[in-house]
Amino acid sequence: MTEPHPGELPIQSEADIVMARRAVRNAATALGFGITDVTRIVTAASELTRNIYQYARSGAMRWRALHVKGRVGLELVFEDCGPGIPDVARAMEKGFSSSKGLGMGLPGAKRLMDEMSVWSEVGKGTTVQVRKWLKK
């Protein structure tokens, strides 16, 4: 395991979704996640960066390694200054979507990760934080 450097990537175009997937894949692999967890984390990152691109047009993804009480994990934060989510609880329901997506963005990412927190304010923007912990 090598400690991945924390990083930040702007999400401004559709091509940045692929860049985000690559950055997250490298960070997760470096931390020692297995292939299935790497795939889960990268897929969640793909859904959440696409949310930014689709709803807010631009934003950013940040990542960093976590060391909490002997546990090791990866944290991803997705931030935008887009329209915000009026009803976060409803957006977390499977099947709910206000755009042409599959309505799996938020709830799908939550199922693939261990923790998810969403802060959103209409007219201000949305921040989604997800974490995955390394199994011992």
Place this chain on the structure above:
Amino acid sequence: MAAESISVIKLRNLLLVTVPPDPDDDTVSALQEQVLEAMARHEAKGLVLDISTVQILDSFFARTIAETVQMVALMGGRTVLAGMRASVAVTATQLGLTLGGALMALDVDRAFDRLQAVPTLGGGV
């Protein structure tokens, strides 16, 4: 661009397409167009999508594949997805993805077997 790297191979009356490992949205959309165009041009009876190198299947990719499967069905063909990796299968299931009723096979060889074994190609289901 990346989209040009997709090749559609005709083998007898079937089409074989190898999906790149980590395609962007444009490449996924281009793949759909190329497949449908080739289906019409070659009067193909079926499509094998080799996804053995695909590292990630998110909801956009899955939706485009599901659409392609349905479009190919409307043109009288069947689609087999070949070689989905275990890690991708686990993730797709947790994410709740469905693939539009595509047939699945462990590898391309078995995918061809499945399509040759379909007695009435394009006949429902």
